[in-house]
Amino acid sequence: MYRYDRIDQQMIDERVAQYRDQIARNLAGEISDDELRPLRLQNGLYIQRHGPMLRIAIPYGALAAAQLRKLAEISRRYDRSIGHFTTRQNMQLNWPKFEETPEILGELATVEMHAVQTSGNCVRNITTDPFAGVAPDELTDPRPYCEVLRQWSTFHPEFAFLPRKFKIAVTAATDDRAVIRAHDVGLEIVRNADGEIGARVFAGGGMGRTPVIGKVVREFLPRRHLLSYLDALLRVYNRYGRRDNIYKARIKILVNALGIEEFARQVEAEWEHLEDGPTTLTDAEFDRIARHFAPPAYESLPGDDTAFAAAVASDKAFAAWVKRCVHPHKVPGYAAITLSLKAPGAAPGDITDQQMEVVADLADRYSFGELRVTHEQNVVLADVRRRDLFDLWQIARANRLATANIGLLTDMICCPGGDLCSLANARSVPIADAINQKFDDLDYVHDIGDLSVNISGCMNSCGHHHVANIGILGVDKNGEEWYQITVGGQQGNATAIGKVIGPSFYAEEVPPVIEALIDVYVEQRSASERFIDTFERIGLEPFKQRAYAGHEKHKPARSAAEQVSAEAQVQHV
Numbered sequence: 001m002y003r004y005d006r007i008d009q010q011m012i013d014e015r016v017a018q019y020r021d022q023i024a025r026n027l028a029g030e031i032s033d034d035e036l037r038p039l040r041l042q043n044g045l046y047i048q049r050h051g052p053m054l055r056i057a058i059p060y061g062a063l064a065a066a067q068l069r070k071l072a073e074i075s076r077r078y079d080r081s082i083g084h085f086t087t088r089q090n091m092q093l094n095w096p097k098f099e100e101t102p103e104i105l106g107e108l109a110t111v112e113m114h115a116v117q118t119s120g121n122c123v124r125n126i127t128t129d130p131f132a133g134v135a136p137d138e139l140t141d142p143r144p145y146c147e148v149l150r151q152w153s154t155f156h157p158e159f160a161f162l163p164r165k166f167k168i169a170v171t172a173a174t175d176d177r178a179v180i181r182a183h184d185v186g187l188e189i190v191r192n193a194d195g196e197i198g199a200r201v202f203a204g205g206g207m208g209r210t211p212v213i214g215k216v217v218r219e220f221l222p223r224r225h226l227l228s229y230l231d232a233l234l235r236v237y238n239r240y241g242r243r244d245n246i247y248k249a250r251i252k253i254l255v256n257a258l259g260i261e262e263f264a265r266q267v268e269a270e271w272e273h274l275e276d277g278p279t280t281l282t283d284a285e286f287d288r289i290a291r292h293f294a295p296p297a298y299e300s301l302p303g304d305d306t307a308f309a310a311a312v313a314s315d316k317a318f319a320a321w322v323k324r325c326v327h328p329h330k331v332p333g334y335a336a337i338t339l340s341l342k343a344p345g346a347a348p349g350d351i352t353d354q355q356m357e358v359v360a361d362l363a364d365r366y367s368f369g370e371l372r373v374t375h376e377q378n379v380v381l382a383d384v385r386r387r388d389l390f391d392l393w394q395i396a397r398a399n400r401l402a403t404a405n406i407g408l409l410t411d412m413i414c415c416p417g418g419d420l421c422s423l424a425n426a427r428s429v430p431i432a433d434a435i436n437q438k439f440d441d442l443d444y445v446h447d448i449g450d451l452s453v454n455i456s457g458c459m460n461s462c463g464h465h466h467v468a469n470i471g472i473l474g475v476d477k478n479g480e481e482w483y484q485i486t487v488g489g490q491q492g493n494a495t496a497i498g499k500v501i502g503p504s505f506y507a508e509e510v511p512p513v514i515e516a517l518i519d520v521y522v523e524q525r526s527a528s529e530r531f532i533d534t535f536e537r538i539g540l541e542p543f544k545q546r547a548y549a550g551h552e553k554h555k556p557a558r559s560a561a562e563q564v565s566a567e568a569q570v571q572h573v
Contacts, residue, residue: 301333426474
């Protein structure tokens, strides 16, 4: 993985010193809270419902074991011994003391970590495939591209005050596991007819209150032009993106207003001034970065391991874990594994300090000292020998890290919601817990098969509910928490936005509604169909009818005004 050089370390150390001085001056009354706000946001510090929240950067989800141990130490010393992994592959601390945040940043700097650009109207953390570098279906390792983009975007003076936050995702695999089409910019690393590697560029995607699937703005961009072209694209956005309305400031609004052809034309016109300029990415510079991601010292192993096969055959629980949590690896004898942070009763994405220590130990012992955080709020160990899987599983199981639910209903993406976030309209984690309790039969959950359920506490969509097979959105109605349901969203190459089924539900109605939707699938599916396949074949109406059957009778009667408000909410989201 990438290691800081002298310049990297100096930049972060200087930023810590600057931030420490800013906080001290604020506490002394020399800087007002309003004056401090943009300064603290540049360093990942929010003020949430109950106090500060610090968002720590994990570039493209990659962590060394030593870094995770430092996060465990920080969570014990400065927080409540817990961290929360986000859909941008970062970590949030939800209970730090305001005056101690400079000390936290100082501790992070000792292990080449920071909180820069995890908030504010700038280029945020670059995300990618958690199986980067080991996936059998990838064209090339996307991590060097991510690191190039990280270095390009960090402290970029021209893009420090964009109209709104800007998110970039990169994939280089046949199957898109980074949801690139739902980002401001998505990059698909491809090879052209001449064998040259470059990128297909998507622009104008995003979720939030106006979910949009990104469109291709350039079919092939040679690698050497990656940075100059993105400079041009961001310049067009910076120049014309709306600053008068925060809800219409994302690049998706601009692309939609101009049309993708006109937007592309303007980017190309701007690029004429930048092509082959100082930001040209030379082969020498790319190779310098790529050397940080050289493959580890793999052993020469047989593709099949008899001890592993025997364990699968003899232990039903281990076999179930292997089926859901063990993934193919391009090197014979190795596998990638996902450690689930979705055990029953746990808040999705939360990891305790003790679990961090365990994962760090597992990474050191079994996976060359590295791990990855996933978009789905789990943890991946990418380089595990197949013969070690049973031993690893036993340790993970003892520490509630081996729930065999990856890709299943209970592997929910979930934001912290109204329990912590000041922007949320409703709580998210209790809904996830209630669904877990409703579907506590793991055999039945396995029978349902691949099914994504994502939960967001507000229209900012931090839980990515729009691209879930079943999405749940918290909405506010006259001071009460209600939940709107969407069906038919999905990630991957066929990324799609879910469709709202109708008026929203009380919290206690959500689990029965989810059960009703699943009942339709179970009744209607063919032998090989996933939930999303059945939905695409039979359409929304059967799901909608079943969801509302029997639920109106125990809702209080709505006034005409409330009915209009509910319908407007459906149209607005």
